[in-house]
Amino acid sequence: MSVFTPLERHELEVFLAPYGLGRLRDFQGISAGTENSNFFVSLEGGEYVLTLVERGPVADMPFFVELLERLHQADLPVPYAVLTQNGEALRELAGKPALLQPRLAGKHIAQPNAHHCEEVGKLLAHIHLATRDDIIERRSDRGLDWMLSEGPLQALELPEAQLPLLRACLDEISEYKERVFALPRANLHADLFRDNAMFDGNHLTGVIDFYNACSGPMLYDLAITVNDWCSQADESLDGPRTRALLGAYAALRPFTAAEAAIWPTMLRIACLRFWLSRLIAARNFAGQDVLIHDPEEFRRRLEQRQHVELSLPFAL
CATH class of the missing domain: 3.90.1200.10 (Aminoglycoside phosphotransferase (APH), C-terminal lobe)
Known part of the structure; x- marks a missing residue:
């Protein structure tokens, strides 16, 4: 499994509390990643993806947040940073830059036409x-x-x-x-x-x-x-x-x-x-x-x- 930084339930619950999205129902690591640690997170307030950034300088993270917000504002179907109740987008979890984003619907296409x-x-x-x-x-x-x-x-x-x-x-x-x-x-x-x-x-x-x-x-x-x-x-x-x-x-x-x-x-x-x-x-x-x-x-x-x-x- 490509989860480089495992998480415990209690530390994830502490991290998620400031978003005000309700109780943590479930979470699981995503095996498809090759560079970052990604988790599906199920909350009372919806389905999300949590990313811990494992590669690249922390200084680049505001770029990703700004770009995705730009594309989101252009009505393109991309993930974007969910803000905490205090307006924070980029945070830290387990010593890594962390972003919580909405989980997009759909599935991957193995054989595209x-x-x-x-x-x-x-x-x-x-x-x-x-x-x-x-x-x-x-x-x-x-x-x-x-x-x-x-x-x-x-x-x-x-x-x-x-x-x-x-x-x-x-x-x-x-x-x-x-x-x-x-x-x-x-x-x-x-x-x-x-x-x-x-x-x-x-x-x-x-x-x-x-x-x-x-x-x-x-x-x-x-x-x-x-x-x-x-x-x-x-x-x-x-x-x-x-x-x-x-x-x-x-x-x-x-x-x-x-x-x-x-x-x-x-x-x-x-x-x-x-x-x-x-x-x-x-x-x-x-x-x-x-x-x-x-x-x-x-x-x-x-x-x-x-x-x-x-x-x-x-x-x-």
Whole structure:
């Protein structure tokens, strides 16, 4: 179970009392997390999710609170910090930054179809549109500079046969870095995988886990999303799902010529980011009772993205 900081019932009851949401009925750890400790919390006043932030500087927490409140005020289906009766949003529990948020309805989609992808494309565009004119700045701690420094370190542990793929992608990042930074920007979710979206049937009911959110190129967020929602069993991109997601997004936020030109590169960069972070997690948590995603999934995706035939719907 991916709960890094276990909680006792009595300490949770003390923490929850200032919210005035009634008696604690039940709570349980959520096994799906890989970086933070999350708990479902059932109170007389409703159903909530409690997050203890395990990774990243405490100084970043006001950014997440502000971003989610901005998106909530834009009527987007996102979690947001519940305030105590004294107006506190960010608090501390078990020595960790803690947020209580409403539990969103719906469930994850393991096998998305084109309609699911269309819904995700629309919501991602709305997130970007809600922030691009007044960006809340936060530099990603898993950005291009991190990839360029972490990649050579991971290369020391990789099989020789995988090194050309890694080196080629690192060289491509070095070559295109300034062009990437010059692309249109907004606030990004930066981790919009299938297990971070909730559906009720075909209706998208919410997007969760904004703890990798940052400011940066909107196209990067889109590449991360497409790589997960639109990959087939062999990790190549599925045409109907990819076109549905990109088309729905572009209908709300049309792409620029610069974005269209760099799209294949951005898909590869997004693959490398998660190949590297999964390699690190697999080594750091080996033998522990923590959910570890397979790094090989993104290595195979990176191989498949060496040839990208599905272009952006530019100039619709």
